[in-house]
Amino acid sequence: MxxxxxxxxxxxxxxxxxxxxxxxxxxxxxxxxxxxxxxxxxxxxxxxxxxxxxxxxxxxxxxxxxxxxxxxxxxxxxxxxxxxxxxxxxxxxxxxxxxxxxxxxxxxxxxxxxxxxxxxxxxxxxxxxxxxxxxxxxxxxxxxxxxxQAVDLTLETEKVADYKVKYSDLDIVNHVNNVKYLEWCLDYVDIRLLENNSIKSLDMNFLRELNYNDLVSIEKKEVQNILYFYIKKENTICFALKIELSVTDTQNK
Incomplete structure (x- = not known):
């Protein structure tokens, strides 16, 4: 056009x-x-x-x-x-x-x-x-x-879930839409933090494409008022997320 x-x-x-x-x-x-x-x-x-x-x-x-x-x-x-x-x-x-x-x-x-x-x-x-x-x-x-900014990719994380990419995760470029990665990770954040609007910032790094039927693991690490998530395919990080939380809300969790 x-x-x-x-x-x-x-x-x-x-x-x-x-x-x-x-x-x-x-x-x-x-x-x-x-x-x-x-x-x-x-x-x-x-x-x-x-x-x-x-x-x-x-x-x-x-x-x-x-x-x-x-x-x-x-x-x-x-x-x-x-x-x-x-x-x-x-x-x-x-x-x-x-x-x-x-x-x-x-x-x-x-x-x-x-x-x-x-x-x-x-x-x-x-x-x-x-x-x-x-x-x-x-x-x-x-x-x-x-x-x-770049998210730290060197942390020792714990697997919280396995996931298989579905048709509903794909976008017009025929790969997982960037919002879907965030959605998958937020499902493993304490609901009280979400409902109190405790998130102050989100840093997302999209490192490698994911496609239909890919099998991935969702991994998590908590460091004080910071949450880290990695989404891995065959132990390779495809997406990294850093969530900064309100210090007051994490103390009251």
Whole structure:
């Protein structure tokens, strides 16, 4: 598609929180926060002439490599939020994108994300084929206090579950969608921490693709107010997650 007449390098979209996106405390689920960030980024790419289908003309797609989400508060059912997004940098293979959720000017959550161009036939990183000269980049405009970062991959973890990848886990790129990894791990977090909105930040590293019927293990390590999760296939880490919790809430757990 050509670049939309409505395209802007800094894009804002309003969302109304639905009941299907909420947890039992009526607040937005952490997985749905991540999903809304993903959907907003995708819409911005669509308007900018860099949608999945545009990229597929060259057998390419954007895939998430790392993301950090910092959370101040979460909206509730029926409430409206605004998500703003912009490109920090784009160097040919990688792009850094920022996202910010607010409500009537009040900051709720921010995201710093690293995306990689994947050749969907070769299943490896590729130089972007589409022109991106029309995109303004904002290297000094940040949505988080800390940029996306690498999760420690050297910890001794304990297996909490085995899992087999299902059809419902897959996305349009024919691999496990990034939100699914987070969902699998959060199922093994104390429900009291989830319902008290105790998560302050999420760092996610997407290291290797997972595909339909893959067998994986979900592993966990707790260090003070930090939870670590690894998702492994044949002892190789495919996804790593670091969850920073409120110190007060972990003491009261």
């Amino acid at each position: 050509p670049v939309s007449k409505d395209f802007q390098s800094i894009y804002t979209k309003e969302w109304e929180i639905s009941i299907a996106q909420c947890s039992i405390n009526s607040k937005l689920k952490y997985t749905e926060l991540s999903n809304l960030f993903q959907l907003t980024a995708a819409k911005h790419s669509d308007l900018g002439g860099m949608s999945f289908f545009d990229m597929q003309t060259n057998d390419q797609a954007w895939v998430s490599s790392r993301i950090r989400i910092e959370i101040n508060d979460l909206p509730q059912w029926h409430e409206k939020v605004q998500i703003k997004t912009w490109i920090e940098s784009l160097d040919g293979v990688r792009s850094v994108r920022n996202l910010e959720m607010s409500q009537n000017g009040r900051f709720l959550a921010g995201g710093s994300s690293l995306w990689v161009v994947l050749n969907t036939k070769k299943r490896r990183p590729d130089l972007i084929a589409l022109s991106h000269d029309h995109l303004n980049k904002y290297p000094d405009l940040k949505a988080t206090k800390t940029d996306y």
